[in-house]
Amino acid sequence: MSERNETLRLACIDSDAPPLFLLDDPVHGRRGYEPAVGELLAAELGRTLEWVYLPWNDMIPAVRRGDADGVLCGQGIIPSRLEQADFTRPYAVFHESVLVRRGDPISSPEDLRGRRVAAISGSTNMALLKTFEGAVPVEFGDSDDVFGDMLAALRSGEVDGVVDDDVVFVPLGRHPDFELAFTVRTGNRWGIAVSKSRPETLASLDRALGAVIGDGRLAAVWAEWLPDLEYPFAAGGVI
Numbered sequence: 001m002s003e004r005n006e007t008l009r010l011a012c013i014d015s016d017a018p019p020l021f022l023l024d025d026p027v028h029g030r031r032g033y034e035p036a037v038g039e040l041l042a043a044e045l046g047r048t049l050e051w052v053y054l055p056w057n058d059m060i061p062a063v064r065r066g067d068a069d070g071v072l073c074g075q076g077i078i079p080s081r082l083e084q085a086d087f088t089r090p091y092a093v094f095h096e097s098v099l100v101r102r103g104d105p106i107s108s109p110e111d112l113r114g115r116r117v118a119a120i121s122g123s124t125n126m127a128l129l130k131t132f133e134g135a136v137p138v139e140f141g142d143s144d145d146v147f148g149d150m151l152a153a154l155r156s157g158e159v160d161g162v163v164d165d166d167v168v169f170v171p172l173g174r175h176p177d178f179e180l181a182f183t184v185r186t187g188n189r190w191g192i193a194v195s196k197s198r199p200e201t202l203a204s205l206d207r208a209l210g211a212v213i214g215d216g217r218l219a220a221v222w223a224e225w226l227p228d229l230e231y232p233f234a235a236g237g238v239i
Contacts, residue, residue, distance in 0.1 A: 007048045010038050010192075011062050012073035014053040015145035017168050019225045020074065024051070033167075033225035037091050038072050040217055044208040056120060057141045060084050063195050070205060071193040074165070076124035086199070087191035088206040091218065093232035094165040094190065096128050097183040099172065101154060106161065106181040109135070115160040118150040124188045125163040135161075154178065170228055 012034070016023045021032035029035075030051055042049035052068040059071045063085060070088075077087045098117070100106045106115075113134030119125040121141035129137050138159050140146050147168060153159045155177050165188060172178050192209070194202040212218045213233050222231045 007050050008038075008042045008045060009050045009052050009068045010070050010072045011052045011054050011059040011068040012071070013056055013059070013144055013146065014051075015147055017147045018171050020167055024053070033092070033221065034072055034074075036221040036225060037212075037218070040212045040221060041072075041205060041208045044211050045204060053144070055142060055144055056146045057122075060193055063193055064197075066195065069194070069198075069201055075190060075193050076165075076188045077191045078124050078127065080122060081193060085193040086196050086202050087193055088202065088209050089213075090189035090191050090232075091209055091213075092167075092190040092222075094167050094188050094229075095183055095185045096125055096163060096188065097166045097169050098181040099151075099154065099162045099164070099169050099178050100160065100181045101157075102175070102177055102179045104160065104179075104181075108182055109133070111181075112161060116158070117161040117163060118153055118159040119163040120146055120150075124186070125165065128184060128186060129163045151178070167226060167229060170226075 012021065014024050019033055021030060021034050024030045038049055052062065054062050059073060060081065062068050063071055075081060077090065106112060109132040112132050114136070116136045116138050117129055118138045118140055119129045121139040126137060126139065129135060140150050143149050150162045154162050161181065166183055169180055173180065192205055194205065218233065219231055
């Protein structure tokens with residue numbers, strides 16, 4: 001059976017992390033860079049888009065159960081995830097940064113020695129954090145708003161830093177409570193996770209992603225939502 005005109009169900013979290021995504025709005029729907037990517041892919045495939053809202057740690061399991069067709073939500077293509085799911089080519093490439101409380105004199109990994117630092121469990125951010133010698137990793141993930149939880153922990157002093165991809169910290173550049181300590185140019189590739197038992201779904205999403213990269217539609221969405229970050233793709237591939 002052809003998938004055309006069927007619903008494309010993509011798993012994500014329903015939290016506020018602009019410019020990647022904003023909370024689902026009853027009038028405007030889900031907006032941000034990743035929602036815009038999802039809309040491009042659905043249009044290319046001729047399918048209706050539906051977002052499946054789940055806690056962070058349940059997104060890939062949901063795809064493996066068949067509750068969604070794919071995960072389009074901050075999934076770095078890393079070995080631990082490749083053991084659980086297959087991935088499309090990347091739709092984004094980001095670096096990783098450390099956010100601290102404003103005025104805290106942290107400017108390098110060495111300054112985090114003995115400090116409690118938050119990152120999402122099982123993420124590329126946590127993998128990077130574990131390379132910071134002497135830092136104390138604090139895992140987050142069992143929440144519908146894991147990013148908000150980490151910021152709240154940083155604001156309260158429960159942790160002294162948060163490691164995440166540079167894109168999510170863009171709106172916080174002038175925040176009165178936080179400041180960017182430093183960035184590590186890790187070049188993390190983000191893709192759409194698909195069940196290993198559904199190679200046809202992987203192939204169709206990958207072809208659609210290749211099409212919107214190749215004809216410039218993805219570049220236009222990037223320019224709209226991520227104008228302060230360097231666009232990482234040439235026609236058909238990563239620069």
